Amino acid sequence: MDSEFQALLKNQTWSLCPPPSRQNIVRNKWVFKIKRRPNGSIERYKTRLVAKGFDQQDGIDFHETFSLVIKPPTVRMVLALAVQFNWPIHQFDVSNAFLHGILEEDVYMTQPKGFEDVQFPHHVCKLHKSIYGLKQAPRAWFHRLSMTLFNHGFAPSQVDPSLFLYHKDTMHAFLLVYVDDIIVTTNDSTFVPQLLQFLQQDFAMKNLGSLSYFLGIEALRDHNSLHLRQAKYILDFLNRVKLAGVKPYRAPCVSGSKLSRLDGEPLADPTEYRHTVGALQYVTLTRSDIAYSVNQLCQHLQSPTEVHWTAAKRVLRYLKHTIDFGLFYAPGSITVNAYCDSDWVGDPDDRRSTCGNGVFLGQNLISWSAKKQPVVSKSNTEAEYRCLALVTAKVYWLRMLLCELTISLASPPVIWCDNISAIQLASNPIFHARSKHIEVDYHFVREKVNNQDIVIRHLPTSLQLADIFTKGHTADRFCFLRAKQFVCYPPSSLRGGVRSNSSQISTSDDDRDKDKE
Known part of the structure; x- marks a missing residue:
């Protein structure tokens, strides 16, 4: 607490003044947290002085509060390119990041409990810089960091403003910002120390070395590959919900099953279900294999039933079986291939279709989604075509991102679709008169095809x-599709000296070997 208080004073976060009349006074409290390493050991004890932001009044204590964070596909794209070109990936740590933001509003706060000024015990703190808990604190911090990076020659990306780009002659550097977590990769090893020295003039920042653990994601890397997993996060959550000892499953859902809001009796207390589904949503950062199951669970957050809770526990049983699995990135060709598919009128309640897609850079999975379409499709072709339009927009966005990263593609991105009618609709104008209800999607996809921005090709459903x-699949079919996405156990080259979390949760070696096959 004393260290935190001294850091606040050194940063000139506030100045004491008499309480102003007719001015809102924000309260505060001390918050304590234990920060742990990926293996569960204690790294350090943290204390934060946090303002009670719910005391703030809109238009008086704050105005704009929105703050940008990096998009997950952008993070994966940059990491995949770093692996492709064998660039080092460094992680920066910022001490008391939010305290560096400069406030534009007049905000007054009570003195921290236990550290009141003995000469002016009734004075209040007029904040000059942001503090944790204020509604505008993330926005003020991001603005301060952006201005500092701009002065060093960085420019924000137009497609993702939380990505900062540095291009000078043959030297390139990419910097990712997620609140106070910063990742830097560059083709010039001398640039990182120079950047760190420049940032240390304004912030208490240090280089944590090569990327190993960020946002709850464990990164294992050797000279030519990278494995991203969330084993510790999954293990901690299984212990929290007391399911660490349950029987594991090889697939997250039953083949052909669809959840309905009419199935089962409503849960007396849906809180645990909602917490579980929220945690599973976070796991999908590195686990595309549970995207469909989590999407099904998310559709019943308002009124979950016992059947829905059983389905959620099945996903947890599957994660127990594959706790060390994650995305595997390796060098390959710089080509973009996207796969899209639709399960027509699959929802048993409203008959809307489920749309799924995955986008690869070489063999590396960059972006994916499983989402129910907002309207009912009148035919399988319409459902597939709407899905085609969605993945076309995503591919076009990723292509613009690659252009900003100065990466050129030798050939246009290819979208693989297993519906011949949807492919013909994208290239044959005679279908237009019979497809007025999807006119916007029609013109969008047609324009990209005519401009040769994308190429649409057919593949059989068995390879989609x-x-x-x-949809749900049998365990064998599911493991086949999962392997094609390179969601797998870390290879032996990345396991040396790293304790596997699976040792804490027993998993059948026979099942694991069968899944790898």
Whole structure:
């Protein structure tokens, strides 16, 4: 607490003044947290002085509060390119990041409990810089960091403003910002120390070395590959919900099953269900294999039933079986291939279709989604075409991102679809008169095809990788599709000296070997 208080004073976060009349006074409290390493050991004890932001009044204590965070596909794209070109990936740590933001509003706060000024015990703190808990604190911090990076020659990306780009002659550097977590990769090893020295002039920042653990994601890397997993997060959550000892499953859902709001009796207290589904949503950052199951669970957050809770526990049983699995990135060709599929009228309640897609850079899975369409499709072709329009927009966005990263593609991105009618609709104008109800999607996809921004090709349903995002499968079929996405156990080259979390939860070696096959 004393260290935190001294840091606040050194940062000139506030100045004491008499309480102003007719001015809102924000309260505060001390918050304590234990920060742990990926293996569960204690790294350090943290204390924060946090303002009670609910005391703030809109238009008086704050105005704009929105703050940008990096998009997950952008993070994966940059990491995949770093692996492709064998660039080092560094992680920066900022001490008391939010305290560096400069406030534009007049905000007054009570003195911290236990550290009141003995000469002016009734004075209040007029805040000059942001503090944790204030509604505008993330926005003020991001603005301060953005201005500092701009002065060093960085420019924000137009497609993702939380990505900062540095291009000078043949030297390139990419910097990712997620609140106070910063990742830097560059083709010039001398640039990182120079950047760190420049940032240390304004912030208490240090280099944590090569990327190993960020946002609850464990990164294992050797000279030519990278494995991203959330084993510790999954293990901690299984212990929290007391399911660490349950029987594991090889697939997250039953083949052909669809959840309905009419199935089962409503849960007396849906709180645990909602917490579980929220945690599973976070796991999908590195686990595309559970995207469809989590999407099904998310549709019943308002009124979950016992059947829905059983389905959620099945996903947890599957994660127990594959706790060390994650995304595997390796060098390959710089080509973009996307797969899209739709499960027509699959929802048993409103008959809307589920759309799934996955986008690869070479063999590396960059982006994916499993989402129910907002309207009812009148035909399978319409459902597939709407899905095609969605993945076309995503591919176009990723292509613009690659252009900003100065990465050129030798050939246009290819979208693989297993519906011949949807492919013909994208290239044959005679279908237009019979497809007025999807006119916007029609013109959008047609324009990209005519401009040769994308190429649409057919593949059989048996090889459609996006099929995993639209429906449940048998365990063998599911493991086949999962392997094609390179969601797997870390290879032996990345396991040296790293304790596997699976040792804490027993998993059948026979099942694991069968899944790898």
